[in-house]
Amino acid sequence: MGDFNDVRSSNERHGSCFNPYNARCFNRFISNSGLVDINMEGYAFTWSHPSASKMSKLDRFLVSDGIFTLFPSITAICLDRHLSDHRPILLCEVHLDFGPIPFRFYHSWFDIDGFEDLIKRSWLSFSHSDANRMIRFEKKLQDLKVLIRQWIKTKNSDISSNKHDIVNELREIDKKMDRGEVDEATILKRFELKNNLIKINDMEATDNLQKSKVKWAIEGDENSKFFHGIINKRRSQLAIRGVFVDGIWCSEPDTIKDTFLNHFAARFSIPPAHRFKLSFQFQKGLTSSQAEDLERSVSNDEIRRAVWNCGDNKSPGPDGFTFEFFKRFWDLIGADFCDAVNHFFLYGAFSNGCNSSFIALIPKVIDAKFMNDFRPISLIGCIYKVVTKVLANRLVSVIQELISDTQSAFVAGRQILDGPFILDEILHWCKRKNKKSIFFKVNFAKAYDSAVEEGLLKGIQLSGSTFISHLFYADDAMFLGEWSEGNLKVEQAAASVGCTVMNPQFRYLGVMVGHRSSSIKAWDDIIFKLRGRLSKWKERITGKKITWVAWNKVLTAKNHGGLGVSSYFALNRALLLKWVWRFISNDGSLWCQTIRALYGQSIDSHPTKCIRSLFWYDCWIGDVPLFAKFPWLFALELNKVVSVADKLNGSLADSFRRDVRGGRESHQMETLNSLLASVSLSNSFDRWFCDLTGDGEFRVKEVRNFIDDLTLPSQSEPTRWVRFIPIKVNIFAWRARLDCLPTRVNLARRGVHVDSSSCSLCDSNEENVHHLFFCYDFARLILRRICLKHCRRTQQVMTATLSKKIKKVERSEVVDFDVLDG
Structure with missing residues (x-):
């Protein structure tokens, strides 16, 4: 300090x-x-x-x-x-008491004995006589929360006491084992206590996983120190310990709550009556049949699909239940849930008390001190989420016909990065052409309740009839225009609206635009975020001091002997190729139109309807152009650049300079005719075909794997991966097959001082992977028992590599292996 x-x-x-x-x-x-x-x-x-x-x-x-x-x-x-x-x-x-902690359901409760019976017995016993089905469902949830709170409080006390007793019993048994005073019954007792302790630790790990909100976490990961570190760091970053109120630092919980309440109540209040209204007629609309389809009655199957589309571990609202709970008990609660949702679609409104929500305040900056430094996120209840999900699923079918191309996100087939990329290209184009233009960035959440008569009369003319006047993304908008006397004056417009003149390098949708990509400063934000993710405290917890396996082997795909992590090199190239694919496939997006308008029509994708697809030069059938496959026929061709459509509409030999003769020419003609026998031209447009998967579609994952296969090392034997056993066991087996475990021989080979390379168990052979797992008597006994139970040919399995010894086993059989290993 x-x-x-x-x-x-x-x-x-x-x-x-x-x-x-x-x-x-x-x-x-x-x-x-x-x-x-x-x-x-x-x-x-x-x-x-x-x-x-x-x-x-x-x-x-x-x-x-x-x-x-x-x-x-x-x-x-x-x-x-x-x-x-x-x-x-x-x-x-600083311990601030902001009031009672709301109820929150934890998924570890599913594994507690008696929980399922409690839910079934309690839900069936509730008898509310409200005619309003939504209120009736909310009351049932409220009563259920009270019972669960009481029940889990008792269970947690019992589990904590039971864990303490188990630890003490294990300590006493270990003392007896150390003195050699144990019998078979005591060993079995220790196995039972150990399994009970594992169950309790698994429940705690599940709670840590749910609290940490780590999306990439692995079920069964026991690295509780790592998750505790994430939880504590996040709590410290998100904690509100004070705020400036009228220039005075305030840390009293009641004052903080009242200040935020008044602030957001004013923000979410109804606009004043004198607010300006703009007369505008929408150019797009729905047909009567589409409107009727949107307003049709909701079915129970539609509600169920909406529930299953919601994430299991999303932050709950005031009801406190996650969607994993409703999915588990859908047969019991589903009917009442559907009745509550149907009530909304029947009356078109939520009942009083059924649409309440929590407002979570997330700091937008480090060391947030003012109310504007916090971003409000509304945590709504399960009924509210399902209603919005049903409406969103219905709008998906018609949203393309309603939303213009200037909206760059929240529409299927559009990319959120289209907006920043378009702005960046136009900015560079304006600088290169010395073209005077104006960019007006509006955040509607902060915009003033005022309007001026003067404004943008037209957008920026890029090429021909291509104009871009505005880009939209939810509450962010960019208005683009040409600088002229008949348009607007920047200083006067900024003064009248109440905003400032913007720097030519600015942030739009979280991306800096206007920078030169070759400048280091343009990547400062990304470097800062990566440094935050690669912090040293995570490295000390998860990192290893000795690198046992080369990183390239870890990145290699499993079918080539690696772990399938993949490389950032391949990911970067695959993501870049995705934009190339979008451009050459001519998807009709505003980004493609902008690129063509800025850089000319000479940059074109594959021709359409085979009118300009070249018969001999383009790879329109197979992987090799036809001129390379059939050189003798190509030599006879008079029109070397004939299109596919023109060539197939007539006879193949019509454009030859002479008739086909025998020998190689005749043989190639027969082969070409058989190749084209199944070809039929359709009226659809031509499109580029990605031949990695066979269906013609471009996928980043497939391209990434393809690049990895070309650049990463490959082994003759694939990695044996059994999905029924924990991932760490699979990784351990993979390391054993590569002889990359910290045995005494390997430690000495890497320069680590060891007293002796002999096995610490038998002291008769060198301690290596082969000896520990296949030659040591106790290891042979374990493998023999496994082989007698799961394999017919014991001797073959004993002599094979470790990757061939691991078989698919059931979860109960994994427990047997753990008992033997104990």
């Missing part, structure tokens, strides 16, 4: 020069040291010039990640400076 006399980013200085090189060195020092910068509450700057013309954040606390495990509520507070030019900073724990 203390005065480091340097800052980490430009927003930590005001009125003085920012040195990016020093900031990078300081950040590198923090990262390499594995330290975490504690968020600072209160004032933003810790040092100030007496005139307040220069201010910087020079003082901070840098701690190790382990402190969050010991003190989850730790924070730093910047106090008043009084006579000094530095503000004192205080490291302390």
Whole structure:
């Protein structure tokens, strides 16, 4: 802690020069040291010039990640400076009580004995007589939550006590084993206690997984320290320990809640009556049949599909239940659930108390101190989610006919990156052509309730009749126009609307546009995000000091002997090729139209309807052009650039300079006729064909795998992967097959000092993979028992490689193996 006399980013200085090189060195020092910068509450700057013309954040606390495990509520507070030019900073724990914790369902409860019976018995016993089916369903959920709270409180107490007793019993048995005072009954008792402890630990790991909100986590992962680290770090980042109210730092929970309530109540209030209304007639609309289809009665099957389309572990609303709960007990609760949803479609409104929601405040910036620094996210209830999902599923069929091409996302077949890419291309085009233009960026969530009569009369003319006047994405919009006297004046427009003149390099939809991609500064945001994901505290928990397997082997596909992680090199190329594919396939998107308008029609995709597809030169049938397959016939061709359509509409020999003779010419003619016998031309447009999967569609995954196969090493034997056993067991078997386990022989080979390379169990042979798993007497006994139970040819399995020994076993059989291993 203390005065480091340097800052980490430009927003930590005001009125003085920012040195990016020093900031990078300081950040590198923090990262390499594995330290975490504690968020600072209160004032933003810790040092100030007496005139307040220069201010910087020079003082901070840098701690190790382990402190969050010991003190989850730790924070730093910047106090008043009084006579000094530095503000004192205080490291302390802040416990704020914002009220009772809402009910939240945890998936580990499914595995507790008696839980299913509790739900069935309780739900069938509820007898609410409300005529409103939605209110009746909500009351049942409320009563069920009360019973679950009481039941799980007792069960958690019993589980905690049971775990403590199991640990004590295991400790006593281990003491007896150490003295050699155990019999077979005691060993069996230890196996039983161990399995019970594993079940309890699995439940805790499931809770940690659900709390951590890690989408890539693996079921059964027991790295609880890693998940605790994620949970504690996220809690520290998301915690609200104070906010500035009228320039005064406030940390009282009641005042904070009232301040946020008033702020968002004003934001979500009904607009004033004097709000301007723009008269606009929509150019697109629905037919009567489409409108009737949208308003049709909802069926129970449609509701069920909507429920199954919702994520199992999404953050719940006020009801507290996840969709995994409703899916598990759909046969019991499904009828009441459908009745509640049908009530909305029957009356067109939610009943009072049934559409309540939580507002979660997510910090938009580091060290959020003002109300505008938080992004509100509404957590709605299950009924609300299903109703919106049903409506969204219905709109999918007609949304293409309603939304214009300027909307770049939330529509199937459109890409959210189209908007930033189009803007970036137009900006570069305007700079290169010295074309005067204007860009007006509007965020409707922050826009003023006013309008001016002057505005954009037309957009930017790119080529011919191609104009782009605006781009939309939900509440963000970009208006584009040409700079002219008849259009608008930037300074006057900015002053009248109340906004500022924008820098030519700005952020749109989270992407910086207007930068030169070759500039390092253009990638600062991405580098910053990657550094946050690759923090040192994660590396120390998950990393290994010895690299046992070459990284290229880990990246290699499983069918080539690797783990199938794949490389970023292949992913990057595959994603870039996706945009090339979009362009050459001419998908009709606004991005493709923009590229063609900016760079000319000479950049074209494959011709359409075979009118311009070249018979001899294009790979329109097979992987090789026909001129290479049939060189003797190509030599006879007079029109070398004849199209496929013209060639197939007549006789193949009509455009030859002479008749086909015997020998090679006759043989190639017969082969060509047989090849074209099954070809028939349709009236559909030509399209490019991706030949990796056989269906002609381009998929990033397939291209990524194809590039990996070309660039990564390949082994003759594929990786044996059994999905019925834990992933870590599969990885262990893979490492054993590669002889990459930390045996004494391998440790000595890598320069690690070991007293002896002899086996620590038998002290008669060298400790290597072959000896430990196939030659050691106890290992042979285990394999023999497995082979007698699962294999007919024991001797063949004993002498094969480890990858061929692992067979598909049931979960109960894995437990037997664990018992033998104990």
